[in-house]
Amino acid sequence: xxxxxxxxxxxxxxxxxxxxxxxxxxxxxxxxxxxxxxxxxxxxxxxxxxxxxxxxxxxxxxxxxxxxxxxxxxxxxxxxxxxxxxxxxxxxxxxxxxxxxxxxxxxxxxxxxxxxxxxxxxxxxxxxxxxxxxxxxxxxxxxxxxxxxxxxxxxxxxxxxxxxxxxxxxxxxxxxxxxxxxxxxxxxxxxxxxxxxxxxxxxxxxxxxxxxxxxxxxxxxxxxxxxxxxxxxxxxxxxxxxxxxxxxxxxxxxxxxxxxxxxxxxxxxxxxxxxxxxxxxxxxxxxxxxxxxxxxxxxxxxxxxxxxxxxxxxxxxxxxxxxxxxxxxxxxxxxxxxxxxxxxxxxxxxxxxxxxx
Amino acid sequence: xxxxxxxxxxxxxxxxxxxxxxxxxxxxxxxxxxxxxxxxxxxxxxxxxxxxxxxxxxxxxxxxxxxxxxxxxxxxxxxxxxxxxxxxxxxxxxxxxxxxxxxxxxxxxxxxxxxxxxxxxxxxxxxxxxxxxxxxxxxxxxxxxxxxxxxxxxxxxxxxxxxxxxxxxxxxxxxxxxxxxxxxxxxxxxxxxxxxxxxxxxxxxxxxxxxxxxxxxxxxxxxxxxxxxxxxxxxxxxxxxxxxxxxxxxxxxxxxxxxxxxxxxxxxxxxxxxxxxxxxxxxxxxxxxxxxxxxxxxxxxxxxxxxxxxxxxxxxxxxxxxxxxxxxxxxxxxxxxxxxxxxxxxxxxxxxxxxxx
Numbered sequence: 001x002x003x004x005x006x007x008x009x010x011x012x013x014x015x016x017x018x019x020x021x022x023x024x025x026x027x028x029x030x031x032x033x034x035x036x037x038x039x040x041x042x043x044x045x046x047x048x049x050x051x052x053x054x055x056x057x058x059x060x061x062x063x064x065x066x067x068x069x070x071x072x073x074x075x076x077x078x079x080x081x082x083x084x085x086x087x088x089x090x091x092x093x094x095x096x097x098x099x100x101x102x103x104x105x106x107x108x109x110x111x112x113x114x115x116x117x118x119x120x121x122x123x124x125x126x127x128x129x130x131x132x133x134x135x136x137x138x139x140x141x142x143x144x145x146x147x148x149x150x151x152x153x154x155x156x157x158x159x160x161x162x163x164x165x166x167x168x169x170x171x172x173x174x175x176x177x178x179x180x181x182x183x184x185x186x187x188x189x190x191x192x193x194x195x196x197x198x199x200x201x202x203x204x205x206x207x208x209x210x211x212x213x214x215x216x217x218x219x220x221x222x223x224x225x226x227x228x229x230x231x232x233x234x235x236x237x238x239x240x241x242x243x244x245x246x247x248x249x250x251x252x253x254x255x256x257x258x259x260x261x262x263x264x265x266x267x268x269x270x271x272x273x274x275x276x277x278x279x280x281x282x283x284x285x286x287x288x289x290x291x292x293x294x295x296x297x298x299x300x301x302x303x304x305x306x307x308x309x310x311x312x313x314x315x316x317x318x319x320x321x322x323x324x325x326x327x328x329x330x331x332x333x334x335x336x337x338x339x340x341x342x343x344x345x346x347x348x349x350x351x352x353x354x355x356x357x
Numbered sequence: 358x359x360x361x362x363x364x365x366x367x368x369x370x371x372x373x374x375x376x377x378x379x380x381x382x383x384x385x386x387x388x389x390x391x392x393x394x395x396x397x398x399x400x401x402x403x404x405x406x407x408x409x410x411x412x413x414x415x416x417x418x419x420x421x422x423x424x425x426x427x428x429x430x431x432x433x434x435x436x437x438x439x440x441x442x443x444x445x446x447x448x449x450x451x452x453x454x455x456x457x458x459x460x461x462x463x464x465x466x467x468x469x470x471x472x473x474x475x476x477x478x479x480x481x482x483x484x485x486x487x488x489x490x491x492x493x494x495x496x497x498x499x500x501x502x503x504x505x506x507x508x509x510x511x512x513x514x515x516x517x518x519x520x521x522x523x524x525x526x527x528x529x530x531x532x533x534x535x536x537x538x539x540x541x542x543x544x545x546x547x548x549x550x551x552x553x554x555x556x557x558x559x560x561x562x563x564x565x566x567x568x569x570x571x572x573x574x575x576x577x578x579x580x581x582x583x584x585x586x587x588x589x590x591x592x593x594x595x596x597x598x599x600x601x602x603x604x605x606x607x608x609x610x611x612x613x614x615x616x617x618x619x620x621x622x623x624x625x626x627x628x629x630x631x632x633x634x635x636x637x638x639x640x641x642x643x644x645x646x647x648x649x650x651x652x653x654x655x656x657x658x659x660x661x662x663x664x665x666x667x668x669x670x671x672x673x674x675x676x677x678x679x680x681x682x683x684x685x686x687x688x689x690x691x692x693x694x695x696x697x698x699x700x701x702x703x704x705x706x707x708x709x710x711x712x713x714x
Contacts, residue, residue: 266640266641266698266701267641269640270639270640270641270701273639273640273701274634274635274638276638277631277633277634277635277636277637277638277639278631279634280634280638281630281631281633281634281637282627282630282631282634283623283626283627283630284623284624284627341623344630348630
């Protein structure tokens with residue numbers, strides 16, 4: 001296995017880092033900046049030689065400026081196996097776009113601790129990304145901004161006085177920034193308010209997507225809320241607006257949970273209990289079944305219902321629900337049917353062990 | 358509460374008595390004989406005075422012949438509350454027909470140990486019943502036949518040399534006998550063979566019904582197979598034919614289970630595991646959910662899957678799934694919604710305690 005990937009697998013996954021306990025509804029914050037080198041065509045139009053030159057320029061800049069607070073791992077996409085690619089995708093470090101490697105010169109450069117990373121030759125020359133636990137827009141933006149400043153000293157980014165940063169896709173022109181917070185909203189789903197909430201959010205210039213970016217996906221009751229526009233506002237203005245929306249959604253979820261607990265306590269407990277019972281005793285678990293039941297388990301942690309289950313365990317189970325991480329754990333290739341059986345086995349083992357004092 | 362009913366509640370329920378461990382597919386055997394007194398009109402046509410005279414004659418015969426091997430409890434239907442009636446129904450001691458008490462003179466007379474019982478002024482003047490664990494047609498028939506002989510010494514039963522016993526409904530004329538065995542057939546249900554099996558049985562002059570007599574009910578994967586005809590054959594001939602059919606069905610279930618375990622082991626384990634997980638952790642359980650999951654639990658006992666669960670526990674849970682027994686246990690009236698919550702609580706308690714060493 002690729003050494004850099006093996007090194008990454010030892011990390012706790014950054015987008016699943018344990019958030020502060022008073023911030024149980026927001027899972028993680030992610031901010032990415034799209035940047036392009038002034039002297040090269042965008043990757044969508046670059047020749048292989050031009051793409052290679054971009055990659056070399058970025059790698060040189062990384063080595064010379066050492067922009068991460070920790071060491072850097074270099075992962076050329078073409079060196080990766082399919083399962084290694086899937087592992088990076090499941091860890092939210094690489095997009096499907098990067099992994100298709102259209103130029104043959106795509107690369108992921110990632111800080112040792114997985115918090116900061118750079119996709120090279122994705123849709124743009126650089127996609128800088130920082131991740132942090134909970135809802136921390138300012139802090140995570142500061143991290144990616146610091147990364148950008150360090151690189152800008154060395155790399156001439158394409159910039160227009162009037163438009164701001166130039167990007168491959170017009171929707172990213174301006175700040176090139178996409179900030180998003182992943183929220184766990186079982187209360188709004190159970191109470192059938194999620195569709196109205198999603199609709200409302202879209203009118204506030206924000207976008208709601210599923211855990212892996214799918215448009216209308218409710219799997220696991222996890223939702224990423226991000227800014228829609230990148231043009232005509234400063235980064236700070238965008239972050240303030242987005243933060244306001246997210247705080248409203250969190251508050252709505254909190255109130256809904258409290259109402260459900262007051263008026264329909266047994267429905268909530270039943271949802272959680274059946275989720276736990278299934279995860280602990282099933283012998284075949286699909287990804288969908290597992291993600292939905294994990295939402296119940298995560299809610300049980302928020303309510304302190306099962307002493308043997310904590311957020312750390314839920315995050316570990318969540319990660320191993322996904323095929324590449326499950327396969328990595330199993331140590332062999334798995335058909336979808338075998339994966340369902342192995343997944344259930346993993347859950348049974350972890351939850352049985354967790355139940356011991 | 359009615360003293361006789363309170364006395365009965367201390368018994369293990371006869372139709373759920375623990376069967377021998379090599380007889381795990383058949384739950385219980387029941388044989389009933391319809392008899393009428395020669396000198397009175399059938400209950401469907403009797404005046405209240407005539408019905409009262411029948412009841413008094415039967416009660417007198419019971420007191421004088423002491424036909425049960427144990428003491429007898431007398432329960433006039435009119436003295437019972439609705440919940441007491443439901444308790445008797447759930448224990449398979451009284452039919453709905455008896456409990457409507459059309460003559461006002463209906464009564465249940467039951468042996469202390471619940472194995473033998475007599476319904477008075479149901480559709481016929483007397484319905485004699487014996488119950489035993491497992492598949493024991495000869496033994497259970499012998500018990501009810503002994504009861505009939507002892508009473509016949511005292512009571513003149515309506516009898517026609519050509520037709521045999523005369524009964525209110527023509528389908529019972531002849532032997533007046535209905536013998537049935539309750540079978541647990543999860544293998545045939547899971548493998549989608551149950552419809553074909555039911556169809557096949559109906560061509561062999563047998564009837565298949567659900568656990569409480571419902572026609573096409575698969576609840577809990579429990580089925581009662583009984584003889585269709587009572588005329589033109591001796592009791593022995595009927596029992597031999599019925600026994601043959603039942604042995605075939607049991608063998609079919611055994612083979613199917615073995616095949617499922619060999620070819621689709623995880624499907625069976627998953628069915629059992631999810632059943633157990635739900636029963637152990639749900640906070641709301643409908644009768645239907647509980648009965649179906651109990652089938653999984655019963656199967657787990659047959660397979661020795663959960664050390665903490667035995668047939669005795671499954672039978673206890675089965676009994677308390679039913680509203681009247683659950684209400685009796687709760688000690689207060691329960692709406693259906695409250696019953697679902699209390700039922701889940703009962704299951705959680707019993708299964709948690711059972712899990713302790």
